[in-house]
Amino acid sequence: MNILVIGGAGYIGSHMVRQLDRAGHNVVILDNLSTGFSEAVTAGQLIVGDMQDRALVQRILGDHQIESVMHFAACALVGESVIEPAKYYQNNVLATLELLEAMRYCSVKKIVFSSTCATYGQPQIVPITENEKQEPVNPYGFTKLVIERALEDYSLAYGLNFAALRYFNAAGASPEGDIGEDHQPESHLIPIVLQVALGQRENITIFGDDWETPDGTCVRDYIHVDDLCTAHLLALERLETGDNLKLNLGTGNGYSVRQIIESCREVTDCDIAEVVGERRPGDPPKLIADPSLANNSLDWAPKYQSPKAIIETAWAWHKTHPNGYESDSK
Secondary structure: OEEEEEOOOOHHHHHHHHHHHHOOOEEEEEEOOOOOOHHHOOOOEEEEOOOOOHHHHHHHHHHOOOOEEEEOOOOOOHHHHHHOHHHHHHHHHHHHHHHHHHHHHOOOOEEEEEEEHHHHOOOOOOOEOOOOOOOOOOHHHHHHHHHHHHHHHHHHHHOOEEEEEEEOEEEOOOOOOOOOOOOOOOOOHHHHHHHHHOOOOOOEEEEOOOOOOOOOOOEEOEEEHHHHHHHHHHHHHHHOOOOOEEEEEOOOOOEEHHHHHHHHHHHHOOOOOEEEEOOOOOOOOEEOEOOHHHHHHHOOOOOOOOHHHHHHHHHHHHHHOOOHHHHHHO
16 A cells, blocks of 8 residues: 655654555655654655645655555644644644645545544543543643544545544654654653663653552553554554544553653663652643553554563663664764
C-alpha cells in the first residue's frame, strides 16, 4: 500500500515509518522538521513541507498514488497549549482540516489519526474505557477532540474511513538504539529522569507527593512506542473492512512517578536525585487505559509490559545519543 505519513520525522512517526517499511508498504513522509529530524527517517521518501500547504499535499497524494494517510503531526505540550492556544488551534485544527480537504479532493478515503487520552480530561472512572466522557481540560486535548468529531462528520458526509487512536504515555525507543525520543524542550518523564542519570540535570522534580495514590505521586500508563506503532499497523488493516475505530492504546497498568524513577535507577545503576515541587494545575492523579477494545478489535497486545523493559530501550538510545539527533550530525 502507498501510505503518506504526516509527521514521520517525529518521535512516534519515525518508528511508524520503520514498521510500515518492514511490513512491505511504500512510504512517503511529509514533515516540516519544526520538531522532527531528518536523521530519524530510516526508510521511505522524506518531503520537507507543511500539511497546511494544500497544493503540496494534493500533489503528493496524486503523484504517489497514496491510498492511506497516517497523521502524527501536532503540537503536544499541555502547558504550552494553555499559554499559546492560538498555536494549537492553528496547527492541530486548521492544518488538519486542510489535510482532510486535500484528501477529499484526491479521493483518499482512509486515515489513522493520533489522538490522546487528554480528550478525557479528569476521568471519573479509572481504568478508562472508550465510553468515558470526553471533557478535555486544556486546549491540547480539546483540539484533538475537535478533529475526532471532524473525522466522524467527514465519514458520514464524504465516506471517510478513520481510526482515532487515543494514546496514553508513549515511551521507549527502537530496540536497535538508532531512533528514539528527542524533544526540545523535553517534557516526558522517562527522558527527563535519564537526563539526570547522564548528568545533564541535577535532579528530577516530582510535581506533588500528596495525590490520592499509593505513594502520593501521579500514576500513568506507559506504552512502548513500537507497541503503539503495531496497533497503528493493525488499525490500518482494519480500515480495509470499512470499519471506523476509536480506541485507547495503553497497557492497562499504571505506575507512579516514584516507581518510574526507581526503575530508572535499576536500569542505569545511577543515583538519581529527586525533589518534590508543587502540584501542576490540571494534572489528573491517575490515567490508566482499559485497552480491552483495542485488544479485541485489533487482536493486539503490547509486548513491553513492564516499565523496566521500556526504560531499557530508552536508556540504550540516550546513552548513545546524549544530545539526541544532534549527536548524529557531529
